[in-house]
Amino acid sequence: MQVKETLNEGLKRGYNITLTAAELEAKVTEKLKEAQPDVEMKGFRKGKVPMALLKKQFGQRVMGEAMQEAIDGAMNDHFESSGDRPAMQPDVKMTNEDWKEGDDVEVEMSYEALPAIPELDLSGIELEKLVVKADDASIEEALASLAETAQDFKARKKGSKAKDGDQVVMDFVGKVDGEAFEGGSAEDYPLVLGSNSFIPGFEEQLVGVKAEEEKDVTVSFPDDYQAEHLKGKEAVFACTIKEVKEPVAAEINDEMATKFGAEDLAALKVQIGERLEAEYLGASRAVMKRGLLDALDKMVDFDLPPSLLEAEAGQIAHQLWHEDNPEVEGHDHPEIEATDEHKTLATRRVRLGLLLAELGQKAELEVTDAEMTQAIMNQARQYPGQERQFFEFVQQNQQMQQQMRAPIFEDKVVDHVVEQAKVTEKEVSKDDLQKAVEALEDE
Structure with a gap:
């Protein structure tokens, strides 16, 4: 040979x-x-x-x-x-x-060929970690937001007309061709107008009704309605309005706390504080990670494979084009040319990607089976009722596994570098942290 x-x-x-x-x-x-x-x-x-x-x-x-x-x-x-x-x-x-x-x-x-990656002294990297504490004001603000989501309804003044968002308590009987049909009747039914929980066109006709009023609502069942005998049929619902109620935020007390799985209000406040600080920690890590990547980018300079640059620039251009044209879901669109801006961003991403891969390899970092399983399970929750099918799909799809493994591996490398860098903590307000996060999105 x-x-x-x-x-x-x-x-x-x-x-x-x-x-x-x-x-x-x-x-x-x-x-x-x-x-x-x-x-x-x-x-x-x-x-x-x-x-x-x-x-x-x-x-x-x-x-x-x-x-x-x-x-x-x-x-x-x-x-x-x-x-x-x-x-x-x-x-x-x-x-x-x-x-x-x-x-x-x-x-x-x-x-x-992949380039030779130079050795780096990671101990010389200086990073700032923003620290935010969950203060009482933030917890109270989060409580008020929870109260809005756990809204109650109270009766409007007698004679008030129902508005969109109000709750109408009513009896109704639905008929098709003059005959009542199974499942078309109810008593004391609480319907929130605008919730789209009834047949299209039903709730809109109840806007403006008053307590003790009777109103016929005429709608047509959709052609794809689940009940075969009602598909496409016109129905008339005779409605008797009993109460018209307006939405009000739930009262912040122990009773509200139990609705969110807490033992009492004090326990709920502790839970909220922990959740807020976890959110702050995640945001702070994102800011510090950007600082780390910026520092690494300035520390190295080596030749990059043209094919990787071209592929990455093309992917960036394609992704940004779809973000600007969300109405185009498929790939039936004109060819998208990568601009100098796309190529500059691609250069940074490829360089850092190769560097992080090298650092991870030298540190013998690996994504464990347990970590992959956890990541798959977390993503599977986005498909209720189809978790098993999603899990099996990922197991049989090497490309999908790689897409899920890559960010886990990158985070492990970032943690490895941070452990060796000089990290200074700086306590800031949540507004300052929010501004730092928004600055990342603007770049």
Whole structure:
């Protein structure tokens, strides 16, 4: 096997690999010998089929496998001896397209090598960690917000007209073609106008009703309604309005606290404080992480594989285009060209991505099976009732697993670097933290 270098410019590499006919023949013979003990053929005992007959019967089929294994072996040997790591899958193609049995096999391999990453003194990095405490004012503000979500309703003044958002307590009887139908009647039913919990068009007709008023509401069931006998049918609901109530925030007390799973108001305040500080900690970490990445970006400068830059710039341009054109859900759109701004951002991302990968590898950091399982379970909760299907989908999809593994690995590397850096804590207000987070989004 001969390997000859044809290109060595920057990170670009090119090689010609020649597999001689004799080497290929030897590889085929080796594979046939391995299989010979298990081959059965009419007229011969198992394992006693002559090699010449095996070559005639299976030689062509084994030839392709032998050729592929030999080329793969040569490539692996090359990467092991050279120390090169290809940035993307090497481009490998056979150059003697008129090849026939008995000829040497000539292959051309080209790739872009990953750059050598310089050693860094991580102890010289200085970071600032913003610390925010959950004060009483923040807890009270969160309590008030919870009270809004746990709203109650109180009766409006007699004669008041129902508004959107009000609760109407009523009896109703629904009829189709003059006949009451099953499930179409109720007594003392509390309906919040604007909740869209009834058939389209129903709630809008109750806006303006008063207590003790009777009103007929005429609607048509949707064509895709779950009850077959009601699909597309017009129905008339005779409604008797008993009360019209306006929404009011729940009173902040022990009773409200129990609605949110707390033992009492004091326990709920503790829970809110813990949740707020967890949120502040997450936001603070995001700010510090950006500071860390900025520091690392200034510390290193090395050649980057053009193919990775091009792919990353294209992905950034594509993503931003879809954010500006949310109405286009698919990929049926004009070709999107990456701008200089996209390429600048791609350069930073690729450089930092390669650096973090190198730091993680040297520190022997890995994403454990338990961490992956937890990440999959967390994401599966976004698909209620389909958690099992999502879990199985991820298990069978290597690309999806990589997409989920990457941010976990990156966070582990960030934590590893932070442990070695000089971190100074600075206590700030939640408004200052919010401004720091908003500054990240503006960049």
